[in-house]
Amino acid sequence: MTSVVSRGGNGPHRAVIAGWDVVSPFGVGRKAFSTGLWGGYDPALTQDTAGRQLPDVRDCLVPGFSPREALGAKGTRSMDRVTGLAVTAVGQLIENSGGSGSLELAETTGLVLGTTTGSAQSIMDFTRSSLTAERPFYVDPAVIPNVVMNCAAGQCAIWYRLKGPNATIAAGRTAGLMALRYQRRLLASGRATTMICGAAEECSTARSWLEYHSRGPDPRPIVLGEGCGVLLMRSAVADAPDAGEPLAELLSVQTRVFYDDDPREAVKAAVRALTDAGTDPADVWAVSASQAPGLAGERERAVLAELFGEAALNRLPALPFGDTGAASAVFQVASVLSAAGQLPTAAGRLALVSSVDRDGTAAVALLRLG
Amino acid sequence: MTSRHRAGNDRTDRSRVVVTGIGVFSSIGTGAEEFAAGLRAGRSGSRPITIFDTTGFAYANGCEVAGPDPGRWIRSLDISQLGRAAQFSVAAARMAVEDAGLAEQDLRALRGQISIGTTDGESHDLDQIVAAELATSPEEIDRARARRVPAGRLSVAVAQELGLSNVEAATIATACSAGNYAIGSGFDAIQADEADFALCGGADAMCRKTFTLFYRLGTIAPDCCRPFDIGRKGILTGEGAGVLLLEGLESAQRRGARIYAEVLGYGLNCDAYHQVAPSQDSVARCMELALRNAGVRPTEVDLISAHGTGTKANDITETRAIREVYGENPPRTVSMKSMLGHTMGAASALAAIGCSLALTHGFIPPTINHEQTDPECTIDCVPNAAVEADLRIVQNNGLAFGGNNAVVILGKYQ
Numbered sequence: 202m203t204s205v206v207s208r209g210g211n212g213p214h215r216a217v218i219a220g221w222d223v224v225s226p227f228g229v230g231r232k233a234f235s236t237g238l239w240g241g242y243d244p245a246l247t248q249d250t251a252g253r254q255l256p257d258v259r260d261c262l263v264p265g266f267s268p269r270e271a272l273g274a275k276g277t278r279s280m281d282r283v284t285g286l287a288v289t290a291v292g293q294l295i296e297n298s299g300g301s302g303s304l305e306l307a308e309t310t311g312l313v314l315g316t317t318t319g320s321a322q323s324i325m326d327f328t329r330s331s332l333t334a335e336r337p338f339y340v341d342p343a344v345i346p347n348v349v350m351n352c353a354a355g356q357c358a359i360w361y362r363l364k365g366p367n368a369t370i371a372a373g374r375t376a377g378l379m380a381l382r383y384q385r386r387l388l389a390s391g392r393a394t395t396m397i398c399g400a401a402e403e404c405s406t407a408r409s410w411l412e413y414h415s416r417g418p419d420p421r422p423i424v425l426g427e428g429c430g431v432l433l434m435r436s437a438v439a440d441a442p443d444a445g446e447p448l449a450e451l452l453s454v455q456t457r458v459f460y461d462d463d464p465r466e467a468v469k470a471a472v473r474a475l476t477d478a479g480t481d482p483a484d485v486w487a488v489s490a491s492q493a494p495g496l497a498g499e500r501e502r503a504v505l506a507e508l509f510g511e512a513a514l515n516r517l518p519a520l521p522f523g524d525t526g527a528a529s530a531v532f533q534v535a536s537v538l539s540a541a542g543q544l545p546t547a548a549g550r551l552a553l554v555s556s557v558d559r560d561g562t563a564a565v566a567l568l569r570l571g
Numbered sequence: 572m573t574s575r576h577r578a579g580n581d582r583t584d585r586s587r588v589v590v591t592g593i594g595v596f597s598s599i600g601t602g603a604e605e606f607a608a609g610l611r612a613g614r615s616g617s618r619p620i621t622i623f624d625t626t627g628f629a630y631a632n633g634c635e636v637a638g639p640d641p642g643r644w645i646r647s648l649d650i651s652q653l654g655r656a657a658q659f660s661v662a663a664a665r666m667a668v669e670d671a672g673l674a675e676q677d678l679r680a681l682r683g684q685i686s687i688g689t690t691d692g693e694s695h696d697l698d699q700i701v702a703a704e705l706a707t708s709p710e711e712i713d714r715a716r717a718r719r720v721p722a723g724r725l726s727v728a729v730a731q732e733l734g735l736s737n738v739e740a741a742t743i744a745t746a747c748s749a750g751n752y753a754i755g756s757g758f759d760a761i762q763a764d765e766a767d768f769a770l771c772g773g774a775d776a777m778c779r780k781t782f783t784l785f786y787r788l789g790t791i792a793p794d795c796c797r798p799f800d801i802g803r804k805g806i807l808t809g810e811g812a813g814v815l816l817l818e819g820l821e822s823a824q825r826r827g828a829r830i831y832a833e834v835l836g837y838g839l840n841c842d843a844y845h846q847v848a849p850s851q852d853s854v855a856r857c858m859e860l861a862l863r864n865a866g867v868r869p870t871e872v873d874l875i876s877a878h879g880t881g882t883k884a885n886d887i888t889e890t891r892a893i894r895e896v897y898g899e900n901p902p903r904t905v906s907m908k909s910m911l912g913h914t915m916g917a918a919s920a921l922a923a924i925g926c927s928l929a930l931t932h933g934f935i936p937p938t939i940n941h942e943q944t945d946p947e948c949t950i951d952c953v954p955n956a957a958v959e960a961d962l963r964i965v966q967n968n969g970l971a972f973g974g975n976n977a978v979v980i981l982g983k984y985q
Contacts, residue, residue, distance in 0.1 A: 311841070318692055319692075321697065324694060324780060338628065338786045338787050340783060342788065345784045346847060348784060349690060349691075349746045350692065354745075358842075358974060363841060364841050365841065369744040371741070371742040382739060382741075386760060390762070410712060411717045456738075456739045
């Protein structure tokens with residue numbers, strides 16, 4: 202039986218990054234992020250001593266963060282942490298986008314958020330309450346929205362009246378880049394004119410235990426970080442003349458599946474796909490490796506060094522937040538974008554962001570800084 | 572072959588996208604043929620829930636998957652590394668590939684997209700972890716279960732089972748409309764020439780968490796699911812997976828593939844209104860977006876496969892939205908959830924498969940358990956018995972918590 206016919210491919214749709222913001226262990230906002238990252242600050246690590254016994258796990262938290270603290274009392278009583286991080290980050294982005302191209306909150310502004318599993322804490326707390334209550338349905342209805350993975354994206358839409366396509370992509374560490382691929386298709390097909398695209402991950406007792414039991418034997422202590430990064434995306438073609446200079450152009454995002462903790466061939470193939478679009482690896486000025494814990498991350502870094510050289514890999518400061526799960530790739534993009542304000546040589550240069558997730562996805566994104 | 576004028580949407584340079592393979596795990600049948608027979612017979616998947624302890628609930632019917640173990644379709648991967656939802660998605664995907672007359676080797680040289688939609692991911696595993704933790708301690712958590720939790724695995728595992736690398740494999744976690752999102756994503760990827768084929772659909776496993784939340788909201792029916800009926804009392808939770816293999820029309824024709832249906836287009840929007848209650852105007856708007864994207868006028872639609880959960884709120888809101896778009900004589904509007912229960916992330920995928928089979932075989936799946944139509948839901952819901960019908964265009968609705976709406980338009984291939 203003859204097989205499916207390939208039409209080959211005629212180049213990806215290009216999108217521009219018109220804005221970005223983050224809520225990170227350096228604090229709320231991109232200024233805190235840039236200052237901390239380029240100043241070489243060490244974010245505080247904490248141990249959750251409230252009722253758990255995990256000596257080898259440390260949390261790298263957004264300092265002093267709670268949804269109520271960040272957003273006020275209205276509408277936050279039952280908001281879970283990952284939703285609070287996302288709503289805060291998107292709020293920052295919208296507030297700060299007045300300058301470089303005003304964000305029109307039109308019917309077609311959409312949102313895509315990457316995740317690992319939503320809020321494991323919310324889900325497990327809910328089931329625990331059902332199992333320990335006098336009747337299994339004596340559960341708090343106010344937390345029900347939190348137990349589905351699209352809660353954060355749905356809440357962001359409500360808070361900021363974002364009525365365009367609203368999606369949640371679950372892909373662990375690579376979710377941020379998968380979300381970029383997904384939103385670019387929405388822009389290309391005219392389903393949206395503006396997309397907010399990012400990813401979020403919370404620290405929690407539930408996540409710490411799941412992570413502790415998920416890791417293979419590894420003597421290194423586990424540092425789990427949290428936060429949310431968001432990008433303001435527009436179609437390169439549709440970019441209005443008065444929208445201001447884009448911060449960067451998203452040239453391409455490629456992804457592959459890998460096996461047995463070895464992403465090397467996958468990363469090479471993904472990079473080849475980028476170069477097929479006309480990029481010479483020698484032209485890539487900065488490379489952000491995923492820093493994924495374990496063998497997959499080590500191998501990824503090795504193959505990136507082989508392809509692009511150590512200089513490119515050392516251009517940007519390493520992110521010091523530990524394993525930030527789904528938020529990691531967007532933090533990496535943020536580290537690239539923040540270079541514009543730090544290094545005059547960054548303008549017009551190519552940067553590559555690479556991510557791997559131990560479940561077997563590898564993704565690379567190529568950006569040209571404005 | 573008639574060429575369709577795509578009103579308001581010039582797609583002449585883009586590939587037409589067709590469904591050439593189907594994989595199904597459901598409470599009324601496994602595989603395309605059995606599923607079609609079940610739909611045609613108006614089979615009910617309802618039975619008492621067994622997958623978790625229902626002690627303390629006043630009633631607990633659900634639609635668990637019966638029939639062969641998904642493990643029979645899983646040849647490469649170690650089943651113990653897959654949660655129940657991933658077992659469904661992987662087995663259904665392999666089934667779809669085989670149904671399309673393809674082998675793994677055929678797919679390896681191509682660019683693919685794998686999109687599995689889900690509401691709960693491996694929440695059943697999380698339920699079990701919590702129960703075990705309460706009985707012992709967090710130290711005793713089953714490592715294999717913990718490792719299975721990330722929802723992305725529902726899609727990556729499909730790739731790994733089939734030995735594929737040149738694929739985008741990402742799970743779409745947009746709750747009860749996720750199946751439609753996944754189909755739409757595959758449609759866009761093929762049209763944009765980013766993928767040569769797409770395996771897309773949805774999968775979910777029955778879990779205590781979801782049953783409990785709907786029960787607490789007062790939306791679990793005590794006996795059966797009766798969409799649009801004046802006596803309706805809510806949903807029955809269900810489980811399963813539906814996966815469709817999509818490819819470009821040219822490719823399907825070249826290899827002589829059997830074509831079930833064509834994906835004409837889809838629409839996405841967000842209510843931005845309430846986390847659980849739907850917004851009528853926004854739902855209507857989503858249908859309009861889908862029709863426009865497909866280049867289809869409302870008068871051309873022969874059948875609507877509703878989200879049709881059987882709750883008081885959904886059925887009124889949805890049928891009002893339908894009348895907003897279609898006027899006072901909308902097409903026949905059915906809910907397959909009457910038979911399948913609410914299979915969460917799999918729901919709109921299973922319904923899209925139902926629509927594809929309906930288009931292929933020329934019948935309308937009935938809305939079963941119907942005694943008296945609610946006068947507030949003025950539609951012909953094709954009660955209780957399937958009818959023969961020469962369908963050309965069908966609309967499939969998916970509405971979810973978080974206001975995540977996705978509507979897909981399918982057409983008879985011609």
